[in-house]
Amino acid sequence: MRILRLAAAAAFVLAGVGAAQAEDWSKVRIGTEGAYPPFNSLTADGQLVGFDIDIADALCAQMKVECEFVVQDWDGMIPALQAGKFDAVIASMSITEERLQKVDFSNKYYNTPPAIAVPKDSTLTGTTDADLAGVALGAQSSTTHSNYAEEKLPSADLKLYPTPDEYKLDVANGRIDAVIDDVVVLSDWLATEDGACCKLLGTLTPDPVINGAGAGIAIRKDNPELKAMLNDAIAAILANGTYKEINDKYFDFDVYGG
Amino acid sequence: MTAANPTTGTAAPPPRARPWTKSKILGHVLMAVWILSGAYLVFYLTTNIGSPFFARYWREYVDGFLVTLQIVSLSLLIGAAISVPIAMARSSSWKLLSGPAYAYVYFFRGTPLLAQTFLIYYGAGSFRPELQAVGLWWFFREAFYCVVFAFSLNTSAYQAEILRGAIQNMPRGQWEGGQALGLSRPVIFFKIILPQALMVALRPYGNEIILMIKGSAIASIVTIYDVMGETRRAYSRSYDFQAYIWAAVLYLMIVETLRRVWDRIEERLTRHLKR
Amino acid sequence: MNEALTLISFGPDGWGDEIASGVLITISLAIATLPFGLILGFFIALAKKSEEPSLRMAANIYTTIFRGLPELLTLFLVYFGVQIAIQQGLRLIGVETFVEVNSFVAGMVALAFVFSSYASEAFLSAFRGIPQGQYEGGYALGLSRFKTLRLIIFPQLIRLALPALGNLWLILLKETALVSVIGLADLVRQSGIAARVTKEPFLFFGIACLIYLVLAMISSFGLTRIEAWSKRGDVVR
Numbered sequence: 001m002r003i004l005r006l007a008a009a010a011a012f013v014l015a016g017v018g019a020a021q022a023e024d025w026s027k028v029r030i031g032t033e034g035a036y037p038p039f040n041s042l043t044a045d046g047q048l049v050g051f052d053i054d055i056a057d058a059l060c061a062q063m064k065v066e067c068e069f070v071v072q073d074w075d076g077m078i079p080a081l082q083a084g085k086f087d088a089v090i091a092s093m094s095i096t097e098e099r100l101q102k103v104d105f106s107n108k109y110y111n112t113p114p115a116i117a118v119p120k121d122s123t124l125t126g127t128t129d130a131d132l133a134g135v136a137l138g139a140q141s142s143t144t145h146s147n148y149a150e151e152k153l154p155s156a157d158l159k160l161y162p163t164p165d166e167y168k169l170d171v172a173n174g175r176i177d178a179v180i181d182d183v184v185v186l187s188d189w190l191a192t193e194d195g196a197c198c199k200l201l202g203t204l205t206p207d208p209v210i211n212g213a214g215a216g217i218a219i220r221k222d223n224p225e226l227k228a229m230l231n232d233a234i235a236a237i238l239a240n241g242t243y244k245e246i247n248d249k250y251f252d253f254d255v256y257g258g
Numbered sequence: 259m260t261a262a263n264p265t266t267g268t269a270a271p272p273p274r275a276r277p278w279t280k281s282k283i284l285g286h287v288l289m290a291v292w293i294l295s296g297a298y299l300v301f302y303l304t305t306n307i308g309s310p311f312f313a314r315y316w317r318e319y320v321d322g323f324l325v326t327l328q329i330v331s332l333s334l335l336i337g338a339a340i341s342v343p344i345a346m347a348r349s350s351s352w353k354l355l356s357g358p359a360y361a362y363v364y365f366f367r368g369t370p371l372l373a374q375t376f377l378i379y380y381g382a383g384s385f386r387p388e389l390q391a392v393g394l395w396w397f398f399r400e401a402f403y404c405v406v407f408a409f410s411l412n413t414s415a416y417q418a419e420i421l422r423g424a425i426q427n428m429p430r431g432q433w434e435g436g437q438a439l440g441l442s443r444p445v446i447f448f449k450i451i452l453p454q455a456l457m458v459a460l461r462p463y464g465n466e467i468i469l470m471i472k473g474s475a476i477a478s479i480v481t482i483y484d485v486m487g488e489t490r491r492a493y494s495r496s497y498d499f500q501a502y503i504w505a506a507v508l509y510l511m512i513v514e515t516l517r518r519v520w521d522r523i524e525e526r527l528t529r530h531l532k533r
Numbered sequence: 534m535n536e537a538l539t540l541i542s543f544g545p546d547g548w549g550d551e552i553a554s555g556v557l558i559t560i561s562l563a564i565a566t567l568p569f570g571l572i573l574g575f576f577i578a579l580a581k582k583s584e585e586p587s588l589r590m591a592a593n594i595y596t597t598i599f600r601g602l603p604e605l606l607t608l609f610l611v612y613f614g615v616q617i618a619i620q621q622g623l624r625l626i627g628v629e630t631f632v633e634v635n636s637f638v639a640g641m642v643a644l645a646f647v648f649s650s651y652a653s654e655a656f657l658s659a660f661r662g663i664p665q666g667q668y669e670g671g672y673a674l675g676l677s678r679f680k681t682l683r684l685i686i687f688p689q690l691i692r693l694a695l696p697a698l699g700n701l702w703l704i705l706l707k708e709t710a711l712v713s714v715i716g717l718a719d720l721v722r723q724s725g726i727a728a729r730v731t732k733e734p735f736l737f738f739g740i741a742c743l744i745y746l747v748l749a750m751i752s753s754f755g756l757t758r759i760e761a762w763s764k765r766g767d768v769v770r
Contacts, residue, residue, distance in 0.1 A: 044730070073716045075494045076613075082497075083616040085633055102497050142494035159401070159481040160491060165729040172732075173383040175399050194732070285580075285588030292594050368703075368749040369742040370710035373721055377742060380734030468601075475603035479714060486605060499617055502610055506602055513601040 025226055027066045030056050031086035034071045035163040038188040038250050039092040042071070051255070054246045055109055055237075056090040059217075062233040062242075075142040075162060078102055081218055087226065089218035092182070094144040096212035103218045106230040111214030111257030114145050115183035115203045117190060119171060124178060127202040132156040136176040138167035144211045145180045151210055153180075164189075172197040180204075184255065214257060303507065306500050315492045319504060322488035323512075329474050329484060332406050334467060337413035344418035349426065359418075366415035371408070371473050378408040379480045405477045413470055420462045424455035457528060464520040468513055475509075485509065540731055541740060548727035548737070555723030556744055562640055562709045562719065567702065569645040574652025581657050596650040604647055605711050611646075612639040612715045640712035648705050655697035660686075662693045692763045699756040703749055710745075720744060 032052060034042040040050040048069050060067035070086045081089050081103060095105040116127050116137075124131060133155035139146040141160035149158045159176055161167040168189060170176045179186070183203050189195040217230050237243045238256070247255055306312055347359035366374065382389060382398035389395040397403050428451050436446035478487035485505055493501035543549035580592035599607065616634045634642075663686055671681030713722035724741040728734035 071716075075490065076716065078497050079613050079616075083613075083620060083633070098495070141491065147495070161481060162479075163729075169380065169383060169729060169732070169734070173386045174395075175383055175401075279585070281583050281585040281588050285583070285585040285591055288580075288591035289587045292591055365742070365746065368707075369745040370707040370721065372710045372713070373724075373738055373741050373745065376721070376725065376728075377735065377738035380728060381738060384732065384734050472601075472603040475605040476711075478605075486603065489606075490609075493613075499614060502606065502614065505606055506610060509603055509606060510598065510601045514597070517601075 029068050029086035031070050031072045031089045032091040033074050051250045052090050058237050058242045059233040062236050063229050092215045093218050094212040095216040104221045105216035108214030108216045110255045112184045113203050113206045115186050116180050116201045117186045117198050118178045118201045120199050129153045129155050138176040138179040148210050149180050311498050318488040322485040326484040330470050333409035336410035340414035341417035345421040363415045366412050372476050375408045379404045401481045420459050424459035460524045551723045555720040559709050559720040563706050566641050566644045570648030573649035577653035578656030599646045599650040608643040611643040636715045636717040655694045659690045659693035695760050
């Protein structure tokens with residue numbers, strides 16, 4: 001039975017084999033989430049849009065490679081990268097020590113601080129651990145922001161959600177009292193009709209160990225060529241103005257950061 | 259060979275060796291695979307007990323276990339309480355009672371627990387003003403209560419069917435015997451029928467408890483830190499696959515222990531039925 | 534009410550087409566899992582009724598594991614674990630390719646494991662319902678063990694196991710909902726996306742539940758027909 005089962009499993013797996021390839025980078029598969037506006041999101045008809053997507057397209061054009069996007073849930077992103085589902089993650093993933101133990105990163109392509117948003121009628125005034133003691137605080141699981149909350153805001157009652165959409169629903173209906181995420185993501189949401197429920201409470205000072213050195217492109221550890229290609233391409237689009245063009249399409253400030 | 263013949267001093271003949279049939283070979287190979295996997299698992303887990311992963315997360319698994327226990331026991335008890343009127347309505351000959359009860363049971367047994375949990379959790383969130391108006395928001399605000407609520411409704415439908423089946427399968431003679439003794443219907447029901455029916459229903463109840471334990475993993479999807487929730491959190495921080503292995507071992511231990519204890523209970527309670 | 538109708542309509546403003554595609558995934562996953570689960574379950578039942586104790590024990594371990602683990606956990610174990618195992622296995626034999634276990638395949642494998650361990654019980658009790666004389670009759674006719682099994686036992690077995698298997702099918706249909714958690718765009722996931730975007734969770738999860746109910750009703754109807762068909766040989770007295 002076991003043999004049969006293995007054979008059957010092998011048959012399914014082979015049926016599900018993606019384009020297998022070795023170290024030939026004429027085609028790069030890019031993993032992204034599609035639930036993190038304005039950086040990456042899906043339109044109603046299933047198109048990927050956002051800053052990350054435009055940057056990825058620009059980088060691929062710069063590297064003269066063909067790119068294919070793969071949509072992957074956030075909490076499975078690094079396992080999927082390790083398993084070879086795609087070759088690079090361009091999904092606003094912060095470069096942190098914890099992640100560097102598992103995967104490699106390109107240089108950063110933007111850097112923005114975390115922030116906290118609360119309902120408009122909230123009585124919260126500060127963003128320190130003492131201010132947030134006992135407060136139901138929502139965050140996307142497996143992010144630097146949830147780690148920040150666990151480490152720096154231990155008195156808050158942290159609730160983890162698979163995507164920002166769920167915590168947005170729950171903070172809007174008052175199930176949670178505050179949410180922590182990237183300041184750009186929160187501001188973008190607050191500016192929409194959905195975000196009318198809430199306001200920005202304050203920006204947090206990033207912790208270099210937890211928040212890392214900005215968002216980079218995650219790749220598997222054994223791909224130095226790809227890393228070099230990506231770093232060169234990032235430098236090139238920063239130099240030739242493509243980056244600024246994309247930046248200005250989405251933001252009225254410099255998202256690359258210091 | 260202690261069974262030597264005392265009179266002649268010759269050893270007893272050896273037991274007849276069973277031939278190596280195909281199924282024996284296959285069985286031994288499969289068992290070898292299981293034993294090797296089991297040994298590897300034990301080896302893997304014991305070497306990892308000293309790992310930073312275990313040191314960091316074992317407390318969380320204990321907390322998760324307690325949360326799972328709370329969710330399951332609360333849901334089962336509340337579900338049992340709701341199941342009684344439902345089962346009664348369902349067996350009623352009055353269509354106005356049996357119809358809705360049937361619909362209730364059909365709905366909760368015919369749809370996935372996951373969808374029900376989402377429906378209640380996110381659905382309640384969108385009715386906040388209405389729920390606040392009737393003073394129920396404090397209840398639906400908490401994910402824990404929502405989950406217990408959803409699971410209770412779900413298990414009550416299953417338990418109602420178990421109860422109804424067991425009661426209906428009681429032989430008519432039990433009722434008639436009671437009536438012949440001049441007992442009133444409620445007395446017959448509570449003193450004669452129900453105890454026997456519950457005895458018959460022990461096994462399906464045991465299965466329902468196990469289903470509930472397994473189903474409770476769904477709570478992790480709506481921000482609850484039960485065993486599964488803690489597992490997913492640990493995995494999402496460490497990307498260490500042992501997170502899931504520990505969870506599997508924990509769940510298997512819970513379910514197996516429960517199954518064995520339940521078998522014992524059943525054996526003890528039904529010993530008068532054994533011939 | 535009109536607003537709700539627009540939301541569930543087909544086309545760019547409505548989510549009807551997305552939900553329909555989710556329904557399709559749900560149904561195809563359940564149908565794709567079924568044959569593997571049935572075949573696996575049948576062989577496990579054979580092992581469980583074998584005279585060979587080691588074979589029985591091996592089969593019992595299998596069912597203990599997959600009936601004891603939460604389905605959600607089995608799904609994660611397969612989705613993440615099998616991928617890692619395959620990758621390490623390939624590295625061991627020196628092959629540097631990437632084999633992808635996509636969420637559909639992972640869901641199918643995990644659900645087939647669970648389904649087969651329950652189906653084996655259904656087959657086993659059906660086996661018990663077939664008198665020994667049926668085997669003996671077959672052997673007396675000079676049929677081989679395999680032919681007896683195929684021509685005499687199997688048709689009766691299916692008839693006896695059908696009601697239980699029908700129940701398992703309904704459970705399988707519901708359990709496919711779990712694959713939404715590993716990212717397969719099934720009915721629950723599509724409804725969830727629609728719910729989040731439109732802020733109408735009650736409407737969309739309600740619709741999802743109703744669709745599951747309709748699928749269950751269609752299945753029950755079909756199962757009744759199949760059961761009637763399987764009993765067409767019964768003697769009418």
